[in-house]
Amino acid sequence: MTTPRVLRTPDEVRWFVNDLRRRGQTLALVPTMGFLHDGHLSLMREGRARCDVVAATIFVNPTQFGPTEDLTRYPRDPVGDLAKCGSAGATVVYSPEPATVYPPGYQTYVNVEQVSQGLCGDRRPGHFRGVATVVTKLLALFRPNVALFGEKDYQQLQVIKTLARDLELGVEIVGMPTIRESDGLAMSSRNTYLSADDRARALSLSKGLFAMQAAAKAGETDVAKLLALGLAPLTQANVKLDYLEVRDAQTLEPLTTLTKERSARVLVAAFLGTTRLIDNLALTVS
Numbered sequence: 001m002t003t004p005r006v007l008r009t010p011d012e013v014r015w016f017v018n019d020l021r022r023r024g025q026t027l028a029l030v031p032t033m034g035f036l037h038d039g040h041l042s043l044m045r046e047g048r049a050r051c052d053v054v055a056a057t058i059f060v061n062p063t064q065f066g067p068t069e070d071l072t073r074y075p076r077d078p079v080g081d082l083a084k085c086g087s088a089g090a091t092v093v094y095s096p097e098p099a100t101v102y103p104p105g106y107q108t109y110v111n112v113e114q115v116s117q118g119l120c121g122d123r124r125p126g127h128f129r130g131v132a133t134v135v136t137k138l139l140a141l142f143r144p145n146v147a148l149f150g151e152k153d154y155q156q157l158q159v160i161k162t163l164a165r166d167l168e169l170g171v172e173i174v175g176m177p178t179i180r181e182s183d184g185l186a187m188s189s190r191n192t193y194l195s196a197d198d199r200a201r202a203l204s205l206s207k208g209l210f211a212m213q214a215a216a217k218a219g220e221t222d223v224a225k226l227l228a229l230g231l232a233p234l235t236q237a238n239v240k241l242d243y244l245e246v247r248d249a250q251t252l253e254p255l256t257t258l259t260k261e262r263s264a265r266v267l268v269a270a271f272l273g274t275t276r277l278i279d280n281l282a283l284t285v286s
């Protein structure tokens with residue numbers, strides 16, 4: 001394994017990208033906020049399978065955190081992350097300072113209108129504006145052939161697919177399946193905040209989603225009945241629900257009935273203590 005080269009400025013990225021283009025090589029980009037787990041590494045491995053070179057970014061993006069959120073205590077592990085990026089096939093890691101990305105006088109933001117509404121968009125005002133802005137900047141800077149994101153942040157993935165399409169960025173946005181712990185908990189950098197008790201209660205999220213998925217597969221199409229099934233483990237575990245909703249898998253419009261023609265997704269957010277976790281699954285009617 002070779003340790004990836006760390007790039008700190010847009011100029012360094014441009015030199016790297018221009019050199020790569022001169023050689024005729026293709027590029028996969030994996031944007032992250034660091035504290036990497038197997039979910040992130042699966043994106044880098046897939047990037048390596050699809051392209052000649054993989055670039056990862058590690059940047060805890062301040063514009064996507066609300067004033068009461070966990071920006072200052074967001075977990076960081078720069079040394080460990082670099083080794084993990086190398087092991088998963090990344091050649092470079094772009095890790096700029098916040099003032100490099102948002103210098104004094106910065107005033108340009110990207111707002112993706114419809115898919116940013118509802119769900120996390122309502123609960124975390126300004127969050128997707130921050131995500132869309134930083135991802136657009138990274139895509140414009142790297143001009144990758146492919147950029148990979150986890151389905152765990154499902155609404156974020158739809159926001160990014162929409163901005164790449166609308167702004168004609170010429171990049172393929174690839175969504176990769178959520179990687180789970182052996183007991184079903186979706187991997188997340190925020191799982192590190194959980195106490196042992198919260199960690200055990202957090203299993204109710206995936207338990208509820210899998211119960212809904214099994215019922216849909218068995219023929220249940222009534223969304224109200226499916227939601228009652230998904231809610232039961234959350235109530236039993238006494239977690240504070242933020243939302244549990246069934247939406248169209250692409251447009252994220254609310255659904256009341258599942259049909260074979262329209263793919264559906266169930267999305268959940270809940271608090272375990274002060275930690276907010278999200279998860280989602282596809283619902284397919286047989």
Ligand code: PAF
Binds near residue numbers: 033135153156
């Ligand atoms: O999913 C994340 O880690 C972040 O939201 C992203 C896409 C890297 C933008 O900061």
